[in-house]
Amino acid sequence: MDINATFIGQIIVFLILLWFINRVVVPMLAKPIAARQQKIAEGLAAADRGQKDLDEAQARANDVIREARERANQIVDQASRRSTEMVESAKQTASVEVERLLATGRQQIELDAARAREELRRDVARLSVATASKLIGREIDAAKHADILNQLATEI
Amino acid sequence: MASEHGQSPTDYIVHHMTHNSVGQGFWTWHVDTLVMSAVTAAFVALLLWLGARRATTGVPTGLLGFVEFMYEFVDGKVGEIYHGNRSFLTALGFTLFTWIIAMNTMDLLPLDLPSFIAAASGHEHAVWRVLPTADLNGTIAMAIVVLFLVIGYAIRAKGVGGYLHEWIAAPFGGHPVLWIPNLVLNAVELLAKPVSLGMRLFGNMFAGELLFMLIALLGMVAGEHLSGLLGIGPAAAFFAQVLFGAGWAIFHILIVLLQAYIFMVLPIVYISMAEQHH
Numbered sequence: 500m501d502i503n504a505t506f507i508g509q510i511i512v513f514l515i516l517l518w519f520i521n522r523v524v525v526p527m528l529a530k531p532i533a534a535r536q537q538k539i540a541e542g543l544a545a546a547d548r549g550q551k552d553l554d555e556a557q558a559r560a561n562d563v564i565r566e567a568r569e570r571a572n573q574i575v576d577q578a579s580r581r582s583t584e585m586v587e588s589a590k591q592t593a594s595v596e597v598e599r600l601l602a603t604g605r606q607q608i609e610l611d612a613a614r615a616r617e618e619l620r621r622d623v624a625r626l627s628v629a630t631a632s633k634l635i636g637r638e639i640d641a642a643k644h645a646d647i648l649n650q651l652a653t654e655i
Numbered sequence: 656m657a658s659e660h661g662q663s664p665t666d667y668i669v670h671h672m673t674h675n676s677v678g679q680g681f682w683t684w685h686v687d688t689l690v691m692s693a694v695t696a697a698f699v700a701l702l703l704w705l706g707a708r709r710a711t712t713g714v715p716t717g718l719l720g721f722v723e724f725m726y727e728f729v730d731g732k733v734g735e736i737y738h739g740n741r742s743f744l745t746a747l748g749f750t751l752f753t754w755i756i757a758m759n760t761m762d763l764l765p766l767d768l769p770s771f772i773a774a775a776s777g778h779e780h781a782v783w784r785v786l787p788t789a790d791l792n793g794t795i796a797m798a799i800v801v802l803f804l805v806i807g808y809a810i811r812a813k814g815v816g817g818y819l820h821e822w823i824a825a826p827f828g829g830h831p832v833l834w835i836p837n838l839v840l841n842a843v844e845l846l847a848k849p850v851s852l853g854m855r856l857f858g859n860m861f862a863g864e865l866l867f868m869l870i871a872l873l874g875m876v877a878g879e880h881l882s883g884l885l886g887i888g889p890a891a892a893f894f895a896q897v898l899f900g901a902g903w904a905i906f907h908i909l910i911v912l913l914q915a916y917i918f919m920v921l922p923i924v925y926i927s928m929a930e931q932h933h
């Protein structure tokens with residue numbers, strides 16, 4: 500463990516290795532590592548940006564969906580209101596029609612009944628005259644006894 | 656174990672503590688330290704280059720991922736400590752961290768592997784220490800480079816005049832009476848850093864290596880009695896060697912990494928301290 504000339508040789512070996520690492524190895528490593536760190540930093544920043552864009556798009560999509568849902572609800576409301584209205588108006592139209600048809604029918608019935616009554620009256624008058632003629636045995640002057648006949652018909 | 660050579664435990668330890676060296680006096684060269692550190696440096700350089708060569712801005716895989724993990728670990732630590740252009744300091748920390756890990760890991764090689772190879776190649780008495788960081792020359796060399804970097808960064812931040820002024824005027828003040836105490840304290844402060852840095856790594860790795868040797872001696876005890884009486888003692892020694900050897904090796908992985916980490920962080924701390932004005 501004595502100090503001797505060996506240390507001179509050791510210094511030379513050390514300086515050669517130091518020179519090699521300083522001039523060759525470190526430059527070979529430093530630049531790619533720095534470039535890679537830059538790349539990774541950019542990648543991370545891009546990922547952050549992408550995440551933010553995604554969040555924004557998500558929020559926008561949610562807005563659009565909410566709007567669409569509101570609009571759809573409005574449309575459904577409108578449609579149901581409209582259908583109720585249509586049913587109401589159809590009902591109204593139908594009842595008016597029914598009324599009208601009923602009135603028409605009633606009128607027709609009254610008309611028919613009046614006509615039948617008229618015919619019946621005429622028949623009764625005629626039959627009465629005929630019967631009376633046979634009973635009296637002579638012809639009754641219809642014109643002369645018209646007031647009696649008319650009274651008869653009215654009574655019937 | 657080395658018992659087949661008929662060594663005493665002292666011989667065994669001395670054998671493993673002796674450097675394979677050439678030269679005399681100060682001009683002694685530890686061939687094993689120099690070769691092992693150069694080989695590990697070349698291995699580190701090759702591994703890092705192989706990984707970094709495929710660097711892209713895409714997903715890092717395999718060896719590139721490993722190299723980038725180490726680089727970013729070191730770069731992050733340097734960035735926490737030093738605020739400024741840290742390109743060179745990252746390279747410094749990266750070099751220290753990877754190289755010291757590679758050198759320290761040599762301690763986990765089987766202790767007698769070099770002796771075994773030497774014996775197999777016919778050089779029975781050759782010595783070879785595989786761990787360059789258990790040689791004070793290896794750790795002090797790095798610490799000296801760090802020392803010069805600390806001085807260089809301080810001068811760059813403050814100018815030559817400012818730096819010299821700090822030597823005599825800080826920390827006590829600029830009065831001429833205080834110049835000498837300032838000078839002494841600054842010298843201690845400056846030298847304590849590389850000395851502690853080098854000694855800490857050396858001490859940890861040397862102690863680790865020594866403990867491996869002591870554990871191996873347990874096996875030597877077991878081996879010497881193997882031919883003779885088979886008793887409880889040798890068997891216990893054998894199991895103790897296996898148990899302690901494995902335990903210490905696993906724990907040593909932590910020390911290998913921890914010491915490399917400390918030797919990476921402290922120079923950066925010293926340099927960023929040197930740039931601050933007192």
